[in-house]
Every structure is written in structure tokens, then in C-alpha cells.
Amino acid sequence: MTETATHKPQPPSGGSGKRQTRSRADRHYVNRRGAELLKEQRSARGRRQRRIEERLREASQARLVRARFTKHRLATASLILLAALYGIALFADFVAPYDKLQRFDDAQYTAPTRVHLMDQQGNWHRPFIYETRNELNQETFQYEQKVPEEAQRYPIKLFVKTEPYKLAGVVSMEHRLFGTEGRPVFLLGSDHLGRDLFSRLVHASRVSLLIGLGGVALSFVLGVVLGGISGYFGGLADSVIQRLIDFLISIPLIPLWMALSAAIPQGWSGIQTYFAITLILSLVGWTGLARVVRGKVMSLREEDYVTAARISSAGHLSIIRRHLLPGVTSFLVVHVTLAIPGMILGETTLSFLGLGISAPDVSWGTLLQQAQDVTVVANYPWLLAPAAFLVFAVVLFNFVGDGLRDAADPYSR
Incomplete structure (x- = not known):
């Protein structure tokens, strides 16, 4: 008669028991260390809050208003x-790209100029504007800006050189904050006399x-x-x-x-x-x-x-x-x-x-x-x-x- 072999669970080896004990000790250390750090942060925050309250308790009315504001x-x-x-x-003379009375021929009631970052071929560039042409819309009978296929790009530059002017009527300057060379840029369009609205x-x-x-x-x-x-x-x-x-x-x-x-x-x-x-x-x-x-x-x-x-x-x-x-x-x-x-x-x-x-x-x-x-x-x-x-x-x-x-x-x- 053949006896059936029974498999009894083997006790964990010594190395595995040590690893489990070490992992429990590590977790206990991490939890204890985290609690200590949290306690230190809370105590530091409390000390900082108490110092702020002490300073505000002795502060003037103007300082209290400024702190609340x-x-x-x-x-x-x-x-x-x-x-x-x-x-x-x-500093309006420096920020504005043009003088308030400067006129541009053939720019009456010009729509705001579109600023581009990508050209017609899909290439990225610094901010620029295209050369546009005014074409009559046969349906609305209004002139609209059209960009030709081979339109020239005009990059928008910072601190562009312009005609001499006086900042606030006192300081002589020859540069403005931004602008283009060769073609005007109308960020907000132009009025009935071709003056830049911006x-x-x-x-x-x-x-x-x-x-x-x-x-x-x-x-x-x-x-x-x-x-x-x-x-x-x-x-x-x-x-x-x-x-x-x-x-x-x-x-x-x-x-x-x-x-x-x-x-x-x-x-x-x-x-x-x-x-x-x-x-x-x-x-x-x-x-x-x-x-x-x-x-x-x-x-x-x-x-x-x-x-x-x-x-x-x-x-x-x-x-x-x-x-x-x-x-x-x-x-x-x-x-x-x-x-x-x-x-x-x-x-x-x-x-x-x-x-x-x-x-x-x-x-x-x-x-x-x-x-x-x-x-x-x-x-x-x-x-x-x-x-x-x-x-x-x-x-x-x-x-x-x-x-x-x-x-x-x-x-x-």
C-alpha cells in the first residue's frame, strides 16, 4: 500500500525573517522621522506666526493697513x-511706436495688424507682420487686407531707432520701445486720417x-x-x-x-x-x-x-x-x-x-x-x-x- 506524501509548510528561512524585521524597523523609523519633521515644521510655523503677531501688535496703523492690504x-x-x-x-513718448499726430498715406481706417509667429511655409520666427494689400470685397464693397503669396516679412524689433524726440519734453531720445522698419504696424488699427490708434x-x-x-x-x-x-x-x-x-x-x-x-x-x-x-x-x-x-x-x-x-x-x-x-x-x-x-x-x-x-x-x-x-x-x-x-x-x-x-x-x- 502506497503512502501519500503530505507537504508541510516550511518555516521561513532565517534570512527572510531578518529582512522582514529590518523592513518593519525601517518603516517605523521613517514614520517616526516623518512625525518629528512634521512636528518641527509646525513648531517653526508657530514660532514664525508668533513673531509676526508680536511685530503687528507693536506696529502702527499704517503698517497694519498695509499688512492687511x-x-x-x-x-x-x-x-x-x-x-x-x-x-x-x-513714458508715453517711448512706449508709443509713433507720434500722436503722425499720418500714414493710404492707411485710413486700417484694421488692426495681425502679428505672426509662423510664416506661410510653417517655419517659426520672431514676431513679425506681413506686407498686406487692400482689396475691394465685391460682396460687402469694403476694402479688406490680403496677404500676397510671396509677401515680405517685417520683424517687430525692440528699441528700434526713430526720428529724434524728447521724452516728456525734456530728455532727447532716438529710440522707441518697439516698431518695424519699412512698414508701419497698427496694433489697434488706424483712424480716418491714417494715424496709429495705439x-x-x-x-x-x-x-x-x-x-x-x-x-x-x-x-x-x-x-x-x-x-x-x-x-x-x-x-x-x-x-x-x-x-x-x-x-x-x-x-x-x-x-x-x-x-x-x-x-x-x-x-x-x-x-x-x-x-x-x-x-x-x-x-x-x-x-x-x-x-x-x-x-x-x-x-x-x-x-x-x-x-x-x-x-x-x-x-x-x-x-x-x-x-x-x-x-x-x-x-x-x-x-x-x-x-x-x-x-x-x-x-x-x-x-x-x-x-x-x-x-x-x-x-x-x-x-x-x-x-x-x-x-x-x-x-x-x-x-x-x-x-x-x-x-x-x-x-x-x-x-x-x-x-x-x-x-x-x-x-x-
Whole structure:
């Protein structure tokens, strides 16, 4: 009788047991080391957070506002873009490829030039433009740009040499930021006289953006001074200032602008007209700020620290400067950032209606004058490009104002 052989499981060899023990020890060491590293990172992060809190506990109000503002990503990015816009406005002569009055023959109402990176054979190149020809479309009876089969390439170069000019009217230069040699490039198309719209828009930003700063500066001074006097002293001064504000607010805005603009002599230069428009916008833009400053000063003048300052024989100017103005500083900063877009829109409205900046000077409002005709806009939609830049700048200012408002709020987290 044959016995059936049974297979019993063999015990693991000594080498395999040692490897399993070593792997468990390695895993235990890795887990323990990872826990120690995580604990060290958390403790380092906690120490760093405590140091930041200690510094902020002893920081000034301006530093606290700046620290909270930097946490607002959208407002910070908007501030950077606004700084870039003002940099372009200040160095418009260098950034714009052509002068604002330079004309090009046979380039009236030219569509925006297409910038290529690949030629007709499929080869890659640095940014360039093709030589184009205007051909009449038999269906729409409009001229369209066509690229010939053997069209010549014109590369777009940086720091291209041009005719001598003066940067900001002071520094003599012979180079511009970019351009082409032998053929003009119209990034945003051209107008009815063959002038580059992009160059004119860059030059116009200098007037439209800077007029907001000038107008806000004057209206800011008027609003703070008159509103502070009205709220602090009260009585007859308060009544006179408030009745003046009521009178200015009751006047329709457009007729008031038209009346004040009509007082500007026709023979004034562009700079004189610029300051006149700034003055007009300031005269009608300080009433809202004065009302708010009056209310805040009236609420702060009854505080205990203001009463203590009066008892200690402090002068009125000292009380206003050292005790009342710091209480409204955060609001004033936010108001400035939100008032600048209003000034820019006011100048654009005046120039669009023909009451502000006039030729040969340019602003975003004067560039939009060509867009008053619906037929022109339908056929040449690139003439609305200044409106896009205007909306973009106003939105950026609003984002920055929102960030400053949240940062200046003492109850925000």
C-alpha cells in the first residue's frame, strides 16, 4: 500500500525573517522621522506666526493697513496693473511706436495688424507682420487686407531707432520701445486720417489718468477743509457751507459742465485747457466728501479724548490735526481711490461731448468722439478700443478701493 506524501509548510528561512524585521524597523523609523519633521515644521510655523503677531501688535496703523492690504490678492494685482498703466502714461513718448499726430498715406481706417509667429511655409520666427494689400470685397464693397503669396516679412524689433524726440519734453531720445522698419504696424488699427490708434491711445492715457489725480487733489482739499470746518465749529459756518453744498448738488451736472466749459477761451493751449478741466471737475466733486467728513467730525468731537484736549487748552488746529483727522484717515484714503475713476469718467464725458480737451491734444474722450456714428462703429469696431481701456482702468481703481476699505476697517479679520 502506497503512502501519500503530505507537504508541510516550511518555516521561513532565517534570512527572510531578518529582512522582514529590518523592513518593519525601517518603516517605523521613517514614520517616526516623518512625525518629528512634521512636528518641527509646525513648531517653526508657530514660532514664525508668533513673531509676526508680536511685530503687528507693536506696529502702527499704517503698517497694519498695509499688512492687511497685501493679503487681498485681487487688490494687490490691481495696484500693480495701475502702476504699470501710470508708468506707460508717463513714458508715453517711448512706449508709443509713433507720434500722436503722425499720418500714414493710404492707411485710413486700417484694421488692426495681425502679428505672426509662423510664416506661410510653417517655419517659426520672431514676431513679425506681413506686407498686406487692400482689396475691394465685391460682396460687402469694403476694402479688406490680403496677404500676397510671396509677401515680405517685417520683424517687430525692440528699441528700434526713430526720428529724434524728447521724452516728456525734456530728455532727447532716438529710440522707441518697439516698431518695424519699412512698414508701419497698427496694433489697434488706424483712424480716418491714417494715424496709429495705439500710439494715440497711449498718449491720451497721460491726460486721462493724470487729470484724475489733479482733480481729486483739489476736491480732496476742498472737501476736507470745508467739511472739517462745518463739522467742528458748527453754527453759522455749518449753515453757510451746507447751503452751498445743497445748491451745488441741486444743479444738473451736464448743464453745469457745459456752462463752465463755455467759459474757457477758445485760444487756450492744451495745458491751459487741461488745468481748466481739472478745476471744473474739482469744483463739482468735493460736495460728497465734505458731507461725509462733516458727519464723522461731528461724531468724533464729542469723544472723551477731544474733550480732554479742550480742557488742556489745546488749540483748534491742534485738536483737528492730532485728534480728529486720524479718525477719518482710513475713510479719506478709500475715498481718494474711488474718486479718481469719477474724475476720469468726468473728463471723458466732457471731451466726448466736445467740451473738454480738443485737437490736437488727445484724451480717451476725444478718441471716442469718432465712435459717435453708429455706421462708423459697425464698419470699424476697433475705434471703441479707448472705451475698453477706460473700463479696465476704472475697474482696477474699484478693486484697489475695495482692498483699502477692507484693510482700513478696524473690525476686519
